[in-house]
Amino acid sequence: MRVLLLSWEYPPLMVGGLGRHVYALSRALAAADHEVTVVTRAPGGTPSTTAERDGGLTIVRVPEDALLTPGGEHAPFAAALAVNHALTRAALKVARSAAFDVVHAHDWLVAHSAVTVREQVGIPLVTTVHATEAGRHQGWLPGDLSRSIHSVECWLANQSDRVVVCSHYMRWEVHQALHAPAERIHVIPNGAEPDQWAAEADRIGRARVRFAGHGPLLGFAGRLVYEKGVQDLIAALPTLRAQHPGLRLVIAGDGPYAGELRQQTDALHLRDAVSFAGFLDGDLAATMAATDAMVVPSRYEPFGMVAIEASAAGAPVAAAATGGLKEIVEPGRTGMTFRPGEPEGLGRAVSRLLADRSAAAWMVRTAQRMVADRYSWAAIANRTVEQYARARRDPRPDGMAERLALPEGNLLFT
Structure with a gap:
């Protein structure tokens, strides 16, 4: 299978566990003879897009657009949108260069790139939700920034043909907070070798x-x-x-x-x-x-x-x-x-x-x-490929994303 992975972080750019997850999954998929391309951010100061290949794994690193983004509370949201401009261009170029079977997004930070690839190239979208904004705040959306991030999470989850989560608890949370259909949410744990x-x-x-x-x-x-x-x-x-x-x-x-x-x-x-x-x-x-x-x-x-x-x-x-x-x-x-x-x-x-x-x-x-x-990554990669295949066989029905509605209050669950 030919897989396009989109991730905000990938070694050496690491913020938390998401980068380690994508690194291990991409290598496990490649080791199982799948062709994998990861499109991710380049380190600061990188002048142009670079690509490196290791067997069946290709890493495309994309420098950020030189856009002025505001500071203060909304800086993370503005920065994510700015980076998505660059990621989208690179991802579309990669996706059109070969017959990819699926695009796999990791969290809201790459939502716009992932949905654009799905719509423009016509391949199914699988999304791994590593955490939710409401969950990070114990069920609350405390301000406009949180509500903005939550809206993108809802949009991405409902635009996806399959949603992958790492635990049964997260399956409940994604269904409860993001209103993703329960039958399209599947548990695949993280791993460690x-x-x-x-x-x-x-x-x-x-x-x-x-x-x-x-x-x-x-x-x-x-x-x-x-x-x-x-x-x-x-x-x-x-x-x-x-x-x-x-x-x-x-x-x-x-x-x-x-x-x-x-x-x-x-x-x-x-x-x-x-x-x-x-x-x-x-x-x-x-x-x-x-x-x-x-x-x-x-x-x-x-x-x-x-x-x-x-x-x-x-x-x-x-x-x-x-x-x-x-x-x-x-x-x-x-x-x-x-x-x-x-x-x-x-x-x-x-x-x-x-x-x-x-x-x-x-x-x-x-x-x-x-x-x-x-928790071996080989087993986790196999289970992920099963969801890729199901997404291809059973794509999201048209109009599913139209069910999205932001909550009237700030409390989503307790």
Whole structure:
């Protein structure tokens, strides 16, 4: 099958888990002998469109149009529209150069490009919804920017012949918030290849020396935004440190909430106990393996890929029982769970892992078997191709998108 993938991010341009997902999926599809072309943004300063080929995989990187976009609250929306101008031109040129079977869009940021390709080239559109604007705000649309993003998400979902989501929770959310027909929403989880998360012993040792000191080590990995719940992990640290002397925390990642988290750390006199490590890139697997527990304190989490990756790396996992995480972490079997937004419960779950190392090691082994059985990218690629084929056999009925209507209020679900 010949597949055109559209994505806002792709290595080396990485913002969160979406880029890792598209990278792994595209390579798994190509490894299964499908012809895959990814059209994505080029790094800043790139003067012209570039293309690179690796077997059955082609990456087309497109520089942004030199458009003046406003700052302030609406900057992300304006920037997305500006980039879509460039992505659309490149995607149409690619789509018309060969007989593609399907276009696969990833989230609202490439919606205009994807829908234009569907309409102009006449190939089915499959969309993966990685998260929704309403979900990121616990069911609310707090302002005009959120309502604008939500409107594009609804439009894209209802223009798509198939919608793919990463968990049963997200299937409910996309149907509830975006009004996509339930029969066209299909669950395909994210994945992780165990071999790619198996770090060498000396690298694990170096990570331990760098971050742990002489006590236990906790870890967090992800984008630093409010909904990831890092503030709850930091709030739990004083009590945890009293119970487990010398305990430290390493925070891998960056994002717009980093300043507030640093201020919270200082206010709790934890500066020497918390390392803001930024993006660890090639050292992430070793750092995860070096921890005594990886904590996933999300208040909103469509899937929870970091729980899969941490398990594959060999770290015990304590995760909030929310969203897709509830479908991954089975309490007492593949990790420990706690109610989102509750530092006390987080502390109890983490303390259980730190206090009973043999039980934690058993959970790690059980979780690693789960990852190998359920979340290989080869299996995920095969299931995705099945949805491509169904989209070709059963396209969206004409007029389905006309059902779209924005909500009258700001609350979509609770």
